[in-house]
Amino acid sequence: MVYPSPGLVNIEGTFPVMGPDMSHLQSLGPMTRYASDLLPMLKVMVGPNVRKLKHEDNGVDLSKVKIYYMEENGNPLDTNVSPDIKRGIQRVLSHMRQKYGTYTRKVHFDGFRDAFLIWVYFIKQTKISIPEKAANSSRLDVIIDLIKYFLNLSVYTLNLLVINAVLALLPSVDSEFGKKYIRLGREMKQEFKTLLGSDGVFIFPTHPEPAIKHMSTILKLSNVSYTTVFNVLGVPVTTCPLGLNKDGLPIGIQIASNPFNDRLTIAVAQELEKAFGGWVSPSKIVC
Template sequence: MPSFFNGIFGHKPSKNVVSNKGQYPIPNNAEQNSFLGIGPMCRRAEDLLPLLKIITAKNAEVLKLDDPVDIKQLKFYYQEHDTGGKCVSAVNPEIKQLLRKLVYHLEKNAKIKPQKVEMKSFARSNAIWIGNMTNGGPRFQEQLSNLQGNISIWFEFLKWFLRLSDHTFIGLCTALVEKMGPEYNSEKHLFWVQQRDEFRRDLIDLLGDDGVFLYPTHPTPAPYHNEPLFKPFNFSYTSIINVLGFPATHCPMGLSSDGLPIGIQVISNHQNDRYCLAVARYIEKAFGGWVPPDIEG
């Protein structure tokens, strides 16, 4: 999301290939550790690979980052929207058009025939994300108190409106959403874990060992400051990939008619990060990649 909002390239690596040591909040267990991912962000697609090799350290060999990739040997799949997720904005027509332009370019110039799919599980992205955030460790409201007890969420909201709180509005909203989520190991929690695992298997079966998936990074052009407060669940287009543990690369593809960054993400199977990076380089060469914003006055 930061890469999308700033119109630059960014890569979210496969789960567990980049160490989270030193990151805060500290992951409480192996599952939460897999949700937290550190990756490179940069203006040029070609810079993603060397940066990823540095931060993955020994795991660079696991990802086979030095292996050459011929994108003509890859299978391409794409989906234009999440098929109707609740509380999520409809995908902007300009972003849909980007996907169609990319598909057309692949067909005409690379002789690749991307396959359009409609995985309806994407409509449950937010529910799967919320249902899997419960992990048995300290909750977010405890993290906000530096693990010194719990903050009073509603009291902190009151303080925020009076500009007296030490916490951001979105931070408090995150704590509230988590508090409303299912209890760890409850029937509802285990149900959403099962939904996640089934979705993961479906995507693994689709991608195989030679597939990439093209999908919007965000349903709207980069939002203005504070706009996400009114559209808090639009992050589902990236959060679901995080929960599933797949690598994904955001690829900027210019600016919208309003001069705001737009682009798409490239997703591959676990530990096939090199495919995402290779397609990102192709997209940059074909469509220009990062574009400096217009500055008036």
């Protein structure tokens, strides 16, 4: 799956509707079974913006790509990253070093530890057009909506109501608490951009756990920061499967880069698919 650089794919008509100043929080891209299909699909979706992909017909020279990585976000309140996923990251690094002599470096972004609250406050300061009852709710409204949901009287999903509750219950964007996380987010964006430059990619777990049960993230809400951090950063990301763990559950990583370096993330994903087999059916009846 590719989450392309914001602005590459037209998001007009999608939900929720972001104000133009925060449209980088939302992006649309192709989801395919095989990495080899990602770039052709993305070229079709970007239309006249295809020149911004900086794609070269002779491909990407992976020996010149630098790889930075983190194995976890550093937040002790989040779920520990599965050892299988950490081993998967190390297999990736070892392969790239042995085959291409790739420069690899473990890094640490302090902002990733607070990525959930940073994302929440970036959302709070947006002008998002969502259903009236789910926007700018008071704390009483939040309680009433949740009660209605559990009585099967709500028109909203539980996911939306939970996020809306978080938005309503936290201090405002103009509070010192809110300003702190807006500032941390901006600092994190600049730090990320400076480190990766024009030839770097960043490898990070897709989620701290292998494939999880539907809706279970609600009970571990801040774990979603493993993906939403890249919404805040406004950068392209390609997710890449690394096979199955010992329990037969899919595991994978994310490959991110600076805006409009989508070709780098896709090229690395294509290489890893060749090296590690790419998508693997989790079941005998799924093919």
